[in-house]
Structures are given as C-alpha cells and as structure tokens.
Amino acid sequence: LAQDDNRMLEGLLPELRSADIAAILSDIAEEDEDQPTVFALLESLSLERRANVFGYLSSDLQAELAELMPDDRLLLLLEEMSGDERADLFNVLGEDRREGLLRRMAHREREDLKRLASYEEGTAGAVMTSDYVAIPSDLTVSQALMRVRQTAPDAETVYQIYMIDEQGRLAGTMSLRQLIVARPGAKVEDLMIKDVIQLGVDAPQEEVARLVAHYDLLAVPVVDEEEHLVGIVTHDDAMDVVEAEATEDIHKGASVGQLEGGVSRVRLWSLYRKRIVWLVLLVFGNLFSGAGIAYFENTIAAQVALVFFLPLLIGSGGNAGAQAATLTVRGMATGDIGVKDWGKLMGRELLVAGALGLTMALAVAPIGIIRGGEMLALVVATSMISIVLFGSLLGMCLPFLLDRLGWDPATASAPLVTTMIDACGVVIYFTIATAILMG
C-alpha cells in the first residue's frame, strides 16, 4: 500500500468496530501479503483496541504478526487480551517463545495461562474463558451488585453470575436480571439456582454448543474433576462453535478433512492433503465397480445397449443414497435422531425409497423400450427400483454403523456412499440383466 493510503487508514481505523478493523487487516494481509503494514496499523491503535482486534484475527495471521512483535509488546498485548483469546494466541507461538514469555510473567498469570493453554483443542476447556464473575453465596443482593460493578471491566460477561463455596466449588448461579429486581437485603444463597447446568473441562465443544442452544443460555460454567469452577463459555463463543462444527460436517460430507482456517486462506499443501486421502481410498472402492463390470463382460458383449443405462442406474442409486446418508448424519448431529430411532427410520426409508425407486423406474422404462424393446425396459425398471432401494437403505444405515464402531457418523460422505453403491449397483444391474435376457 502507498504511504498515503496508510496514513488515511490510520486515521480511519479508530472510528470502526473491532470486528470490522480485523476484517480490513485480514484483507490487507491476504491480498497484498503485506504483514508489516498490518503490524504498523495495529500498533497505531490503543492497547485496549489492539487486544480486541487481535482476538478477531485468524490464528495463522496472529502467528505471523507475533513474529514481527518484540517480546515486551507481545507481553503487553497478552495481558490485555481476555483469558480464552490469550490462551489461543499463546498456543500459536513457538515453544521457545512461549518459554521466554512465561518466565517474564507474574506467577498467577503464568499458572492461569499454562492451565488454559493446556486443554486439548475441541474441548470445553479450550473454548472457555477464566474472566467470569464468581462471588461467595453468603453475600446480600446489594453486596453482590457492588461486586459485579467492580469486576465488570474485566469480565467477559456480567449477566450470569456464579456462586462458589470456600473450596471454589460451583454452588449456584443467578442472572443479573434476577439480581437487579431482587430485594437489596436478600441473601444470594436464598435466590440462586442450585441445580446449575454445567460441563466438565473435557466435554467436547459440540456438547457445549448444544447445551447453550438447547437451554438458550447466555453462558455455561465449566468445572474440573473436583467440581471447582474453572471457566465459562459465553453465547458468542458457542455460536462460533456451531458455525465451525457445521463447516466441518459439510466438508466431511464431501470427503474433505478438517481444515484449519477458511478455504481461501489455508495453505495449498494442507488443502491437497485434506482432499487426497479420501480420493485415493475411493479409487480403490471404484476398482470394485470395474471388477464387477469385468466379471459380466460376456453379458455386456452380448448386449452392448446395457452399458447405455449403467451410469444412469448407478448414478441414481448413488444420489438417493447420498440423500439418505446426509439426512441421517445431519439428524444425528443436531440431536434430532438418536440410535434408538434406527428401526423407525428404517421403516420410513423403506416406504420413501420404494416410492422414489418406482417413480424413477417409470421415468426410465420408456427410454428402455425405445433403445432395446420391452425386455430391456423390464431389466432397467427392475434394476432401478432395486438399486435405489438398496442405495437408500445403505445410505441411511451407514452413519448408524459408523457411530456403533466409534467413528464419526459424518464419515458417511456423499462420495463414500456413492462409491459403495456404484460397486453394488453394477452387480445388481448385470445380475438382473443376465437372469432376464440370457436366462
């Protein structure tokens, strides 16, 4: 960017919202690959603003910018960031850098950061923040409100307040709404909800998001093995999890592995690796289709017209199967379908797939008559019903089977289902053809 543009941007940025500043900086970093300019623009902001903006950047860009930053600037930034974002930034730094920074921190901060950064990615511990409001339960309402006012500047949210006992164990919760309408002299412990919806630090992040969505929560508290309150996950972080999980499931549905970062930004090598694995595995799946065709070479040689209908039949089975698999996988992910629903869904799929197969058989039968007469039409129609029915039932059952084996049901991707049905469809089609035409 030209020097003038820079100066103009510097003047403009402080007027914008942090999320928008982050979007602009990401654009500059991506389009112009001009990280030094991004760094200079960031440094032109106030420390508080800089910390806010930094939290919105992708971890790749965070890592690149941290490289440009001397240790003392980075320490200042880390101290200003909220607990969860601080841990995320810390985790993208190199081992040596981390050690050096930790040595320069105060004991309490160091322990807090080490703890937050230690939780495995994808768990409640990794998405939670330690900036919550916790008070002893023997305070009065007015004392509690005073505490909330004092901690407001540092807390991620002040709208859900947690009560802890002397050992730091979670004892109850109250919303700020309840607190401001309560009688000032009342005891918090008489008003608080004691049966708190909570999660362990190791709970998967999908479960965090599902709890927040199911109960319409503002935040959900996270406890360790001894029931000590160690953090909270707020609604906005839960929303990010819902989005990220949906993206992961959608990518899996097309046999793409989990990408770290958006598709327009992720490294090419990483994109290649996440795509090639399944593509090569599926090549070997497709070999079975080829083997099936080779096995029926005599039937094909006698009736070359059969090949005309091959893509149509196995393609239709694959499409119906991909539909069934996708409906099941998404139903399981949103909690709409449980393992116990298997039998009921099987019955429903049998009816729907039967109707689908019949409709499509009627659609292709005339083409069969035109290209090869009534017997060929009979073969094609019978094969269509059989393959669509078989494909749909396979697509519906596969996610349950994978779940049973301890795999992610989302592994039942459209390409996997299609490939399996292709191979089986070849066998079904030519078996029926051999029986009717060569019998």
Next chain:
Amino acid sequence: LAQDDNRMLEGLLPELRSADIAAILSDIAEEDEDQPTVFALLESLSLERRANVFGYLSSDLQAELAELMPDDRLLLLLEEMSGDERADLFNVLGEDRREGLLRRMAHREREDLKRLASYEEGTAGAVMTSDYVAIPSDLTVSQALMRVRQTAPDAETVYQIYMIDEQGRLAGTMSLRQLIVARPGAKVEDLMIKDVIQLGVDAPQEEVARLVAHYDLLAVPVVDEEEHLVGIVTHDDAMDVVEAEATEDIHKGASVGQLEGGVSRVRLWSLYRKRIVWLVLLVFGNLFSGAGIAYFENTIAAQVALVFFLPLLIGSGGNAGAQAATLTVRGMATGDIGVKDWGKLMGRELLVAGALGLTMALAVAPIGIIRGGEMLALVVATSMISIVLFGSLLGMCLPFLLDRLGWDPATASAPLVTTMIDACGVVIYFTIATAILMG
C-alpha cells in the same frame, strides 16, 4: 401411556427445565402419538410454565395441541407467550380460528400480533420479538435503571437497552453493563452508542445471524422503513437461525429440498417430494453419460477393457468436483469467500487439482499396465489428470455461476456436480482412448 405413568409424570414435570419438558412431551407425541396425554400434561403446568414449554415445541405439534384447546385457554396461552413465539403459534392456526381469536383480543395486542404475524418467513421481522426495553434518551442513568427493573419481567432481554426519540425512531443503545457502572446522575444520551448496528424488517434471517455472530452481539435491533424500532432478535434466536441455515445447506448439498421439521418427524409424502425432484432431473443428466457411451460404442467394442476403468475415472472426477463445489459453497455461506475472490480461487484450484490428478494418475497407472499394457496405462493416466482437473474447476466455478444467475450457490450439490462430471468424463475418457488406441 398407563394412568399411573401419567400421574407420575405430572408430579415430575414441574421440577424440570422448560426445554426438557418440551423434549419429553415431543417424545410422547412422536412415539405414542398420544396428543391428548401431551395436552393433559401441559394443562397440569402453571400458565407461565406452559407458555414457556409451548415455545420449545415444533410448529406441527403446536398446531395439533391448539386443535385440542378451547378458545379461551388458547387466548390465555397466547397472552402469556413472548411476542415472537406468540406470532409463530398464531401462524400455525387455521384462518377461521385466527379471525375468532383476534376478535376477542384488546386493540393494542391485536395490532401487535397482526403486525408480527405478517412478516414473511425467513426475514428479520419473522424471527424478532417485540418484548424489548426501549427508553427515552433524556433519562438519567438511575431513571433508566428503574425503567429496566420495571420492564424486566416481560422483556426478552434486559441486557441491551434501546433509546428512542419522540417519534419512536431508534436513537441509540446501551448495555446494562455500561448502565450499572455509570454515574447515576449522568444522562443516558451522553453515554449511549449512537451508531447502532441495526437491520430492516425485510432483511433475510441469514444476515441477522451473520451480524450477531460477526459482532458478538446479545441482540440486534430491527427497524421499519421509517427507522422506527419495531423489534429485536436475541442471540438465542440467532443461534437457532445458524443451526437451521446449516441444516438447509447440508440438505441442499445432497440435493434435498428444504424440509419443515426434523427428518424423523416430517411427513413421508413431504420427504418424498423434497427428494424426487432432483433425483428425476439428475436421471436426465445421466442420460448424457449414456449417450456418450453409445456414441463411442465402436471404441468400446474394440477395447472392452476400457469399461473396467470407466467408473473409476468418472467417479474420481465426480468426487474431486464435489469437494471443490462444497468448499466453495460453504466458503460463500460463511462469508469467507466473496465474488471478487473468483480469480484467486481459480488459480489455487488449478494447482491443487493438478496435484490431486497427478497423484491419482500415478495410483491407477500400474493397474492399467496389468490389465492392458502400457498404452492403456497412458490412456487411463492422461484421462485421470484431465477429468480430475476438469471436475475440480467445474465444481469450483459452478457456485459462482449459480450466484451470478441469482440462484442459491448451494444448488451446486454433490449429486448435481457428480452427474455433470460423469457425462463430461465419459466424453473426455473415450476421446483420449480413441486418439491414442485407435489413432
């Protein structure tokens, strides 16, 4: 259910959370299809609880239960429900019933309900609630806090407060957090944020969700054409939108139309209709593959071994194309990719798909040698690179093209992309085969 079970449940329900009661009642309605029992259990709850639980039920079940309810009970329930849920329930009732109920309501309530119920589904107006806290901007902080306390019981959220001028136009906003730490005598208009993030009533619900997620908002205000504040969308409703939109996109990715309700509950006839449309359309797409094969019948008859590799080649192209299409569609849905990124993505896809094609060509070449010698291997390897490259670029471009034509990019489903690539792959493969083997 047995009489005893019922009585046990009646005793148990009031102890549970509303979301859980709704889940239990939905289960009973679904498994036992015993709506009268569900109705009786609901009636055993307090009115406040009943209204809460009702809001969590699916619209199908709400409609069935409303049928069992006399007008006066239904009126009581409607009055107790929050604005947005009241409008949703109202919309599932029959025309006659709606007219009858409206006639028995107070004027103000009637107008409010008619207005909320009139917004088109999928817009900000349809997901917003009218139970927000709005105050004149000339109040002091302590006066404002008093107002918040008074409206707390009825408001959907009290954590974001909106300031309106005499004409009811949105003038500013403050969070309750800012309000409780502010000096009690300060004027609200000096503290409020005047540049409010807001939406029009007709904005699509995806945009509402994207704003809430992007800015980490608790709620976003909705205004009409004259800038009057008419409602707010809260974070929990925005989260529901994110989930619903993801489900819709995932279903579209497998060529399934938009379902109203979960896959385990939706009517079979509706499930059939949402699946058959694309399946039949794709049959005709597959006819092109058949026509391609018929056109090359001479090549095939001369070299039957070619058919062995057909599913493998067109399958691989389809899989790579489905990956590329899915990555693009999701990137566009999350805002990661914009139309301007087309050229850059094209370059990236060219590199990645080239590498993918090359890897897979190397994987299948040995099989070509085994089954038909070096010339066949050359044909298969060349076709693999060409088809994977072609398929990936098509898959990447199709969503952009659809978007350009004013269609939803998510229409570029795995089945559609696979079918298109199948047809083109047949032509590419046999053209290369004819040139090399018969030339």
